[in-house]
Amino acid sequence: xxxxxxxxxxxDIFMACAVVVYTVTMRxxxxxxxxxRVVALLITVVFLWFLYSRLDPCNGKRILANMCKEYxxxxxxxRLCVPxxxxxxxxxxxxxxxxxxKSFLWENMVMRISPLAQQRQRELTLVEGMLPxxxxxxxxxxxRLKLGPGEYMSLTRRLKKFADFNEDGKLxxxxxxxxxxxxxxxxxxxxxxxxxxxxxxxxxxxxxxxFGFSLPEVSAIYDKNTFPLHLLSEKAYRWxxxxxxxxxxxAVGLLDLMFDIYEEDHIRFFMCDLKSTSxxxxxTYEAVLTNLEDIxxxxxxxxxxxxxxxxxxxxxxxxxxxxxxxxxxTQVCSGEVTKPTLWQACHLLKExxxxxxxxxxxxxxxxxxxxxxxxxIYGQSIDMSHVVLITDLKAVLWDQIKNRNVR
Numbered sequence: 001x002x003x004x005x006x007x008x009x010x011x012d013i014f015m016a017c018a019v020v021v022y023t024v025t026m027r028x029x030x031x032x033x034x035x036x037r038v039v040a041l042l043i044t045v046v047f048l049w050f051l052y053s054r055l056d057p058c059n060g061k062r063i064l065a066n067m068c069k070e071y072x073x074x075x076x077x078x079r080l081c082v083p084x085x086x087x088x089x090x091x092x093x094x095x096x097x098x099x100x101x102k103s104f105l106w107e108n109m110v111m112r113i114s115p116l117a118q119q120r121q122r123e124l125t126l127v128e129g130m131l132p133x134x135x136x137x138x139x140x141x142x143x144r145l146k147l148g149p150g151e152y153m154s155l156t157r158r159l160k161k162f163a164d165f166n167e168d169g170k171l172x173x174x175x176x177x178x179x180x181x182x183x184x185x186x187x188x189x190x191x192x193x194x195x196x197x198x199x200x201x202x203x204x205x206x207x208x209x210x211f212g213f214s215l216p217e218v219s220a221i222y223d224k225n226t227f228p229l230h231l232l233s234e235k236a237y238r239w240x241x242x243x244x245x246x247x248x249x250x251a252v253g254l255l256d257l258m259f260d261i262y263e264e265d266h267i268r269f270f271m272c273d274l275k276s277t278s279x280x281x282x283x284t285y286e287a288v289l290t291n292l293e294d295i296x297x298x299x300x301x302x303x304x305x306x307x308x309x310x311x312x313x314x315x316x317x318x319x320x321x322x323x324x325x326x327x328x329x330t331q332v333c334s335g336e337v338t339k340p341t342l343w344q345a346c347h348l349l350k351e352x353x354x355x356x357x358x359x360x361x362x363x364x365x366x367x368x369x370x371x372x373x374x375x376x377i378y379g380q381s382i383d384m385s386h387v388v389l390i391t392d393l394k395a396v397l398w399d400q401i402k403n404r405n406v407r
Contacts, residue, residue, distance in 0.1 A: 058102040060092030063113060067208050075125075076181075077165050077174035079205035080111070080212055109204050111212040114185035124184060126177045135176050136160075142183055147267050148299035155265055159183070159192070181209040187292045197260040199253055199289050218280030218288045221250055221352055235355075244356055246285045248397045251349055253287025254279055255397075258342045259390050261295060268298040270337055272322035274344040276351070296322070302335035309333075338376055340386055346372035349393075361400055368393050 068085035070076045083090040094105035104111040126135070136156065143152045163171055163179035171179075182188045188211050194200045201213040224237045241247060257279075261269040271278075271294050278291040296304075301318055310316050310326035316333035317323045321344045325334045346369050357365050372389055 056095070058092070058095035058104065060095060060102075060104060063102070063210075064092050067210065070208060071174075074172070074174050076178045076208035077172065078178050078207035078210075079165055080210065081207040084207055106212075108214055108216055109212045110201075110215045111210055112185075112187065114181065114188070114209040114211075120184070121181075124177075124181050126173065126180055128173055130173075130176070132171070135171070135180075138180070139183070146189065146300065147265075147297045150266055152265065155193070162192070178206060178208050182206060182211060185209065185211070190292050190295045193264055194260060197257065199257040199260065199287050200292075201288065215290070216282050216288065218282055218290060220277040220290075221247075221254075221279050221281060221287075221348070222276045224276070238355065241352075242285070244353070244358070245401045247352055248401050249285045250279075250281045250287050251353055252394055252397055253281070254345055254349070255390050255394050257287065257289060258340075258345050259387075261341060262386060269295055269341075270298070270301065270322055271295050271341045271344065272301075272319040274321060274341060274348065276348055279348070294319075298337065301337055305333045305335040307332065340375055342372060342386060342390065343375045346375075358400060361396065364396055368396065 064084065067076070067081075071081045071085050080090065084092075090106050090111075092104040092111065096103040096105065101115060102113050104113075139156050139159065140152060143155065144150065159179060160171060163175045165175055166172075191200060191203060191211075191213060195203060201215050204212040204214055206212070222237050222241060224234070226237055226240065261271065263269070273291075273294040275291075278289065278294070280288045280290045282288060301322060301324075304318055305316060305324055308316065309331055310333050311328075311331060313323070313326045316326050318337075321339070321341070322337050323339065324336055325338055326332075327334055350369050350373075354362070354365060354369065368389065372393070375385065375389070
């Protein structure tokens with residue numbers, strides 16, 4: 001009997017332990033299930049957020065809603081406002097998100113919205129009732145700040161004519177305010193100044209601080225990092241280049257760009273990061289500039305270098321291609337760029353044209369590119385050398401391709 005009691009006691013203890021283990025296990029399973037539901041819910045929320053951000057990564061719907069609200073209240077204007085806000089025939093879709101810069105693609109048009117204008121919207125709001133003369137003075141002050149001392153009468157006339165979207169000969173508050181915001185976008189200002197150049201994209205229209213420009217399908221003139229060619233050889237990029245005559249036609253367009261940006265409205269301009277991927281060409285080998293942000297006026301560069309202390313010239317580099325000199329007496333950078341952009345362009349042309357140039361042409365082309373690579377700005381003496389060198393290079397290239405049908 002005692003043995004039986006002991007066995008029964010042990011059995012009771014075992015059963016009690018089993019009940020406890022079962023209870024704890026079931027509670028654990030229930031706890032896991034509850035947590036699993038929370039985890040599943042969180043995963044679903046994250047997935048939906050990710051999906052939404054992919055569908056509208058640049059907040060195009062919000063930007064469009066705010067823009068159309070301003071348009072309906074008469075605060076902004078522009079040719080693109082009607083198709084965007086009334087007709088809804090253009091949408092802010094196919095976004096390219098590069099930091100603060102928002103770009104939207106629509107057919108062959110790129111639409112960009114100024115991040116600065118969005119951030120400083122209140123600050124860039126004009127006072128209602130501003131006189132035309134006051135707005136004119138405001139424009140001149142802004143242009144002189146960005147571009148340097150000058151009259152800018154022709155440029156301001158073109159700007160106001162461009163902003164007069166209904167072509168009634170006067171600017172409404174919405175038209176003036178839209179222009180004012182656009183002018184605070186560096187890319188738009190540069191694009192507008194050089195609208196006469198065929199190498200620059202054409203402005204298709206604006207709406208408030210948004211502007212659109214045509215950008216046909218282009219290919220970079222060359223890219224040394226093209227995968228997988230760059231793994232095979234440093235010069236493997238040459239295998240994918242078009243014929244020499246076609247490249248010569250693109251090179252003429254690049255030289256035209258150098259002539260156009262050298263000086264405009266008595267303003268000296270520079271490209272501070274001219275890369276082979278910054279210049280493209282169409283399927284008919286017309287050169288197209290694809291990167292406008294690196295074009296700066298001499299005044300912009302001087303402001304960037306102002307008060308920068310130095311002991312040597314290498315401390316006065318805005319970029320590798322926009323370098324200034326150090327005044328060793330004052331130990332301050334001069335702010336005056338020492339080499340024109342043509343100097344950079346000739347380095348590109350050397351990589352692009354020289355290696356397989358026609359034998360009869362090669363010695364002449366080498367000499368011209370050598371002269372170009374040693375261009376240095378010394379006061380006004382550079383002006384004539386710059387023009388002559390571009391003219392000579394274009395003449396040599398055109399003489400080789402003028403009788404050939406390059407398409």
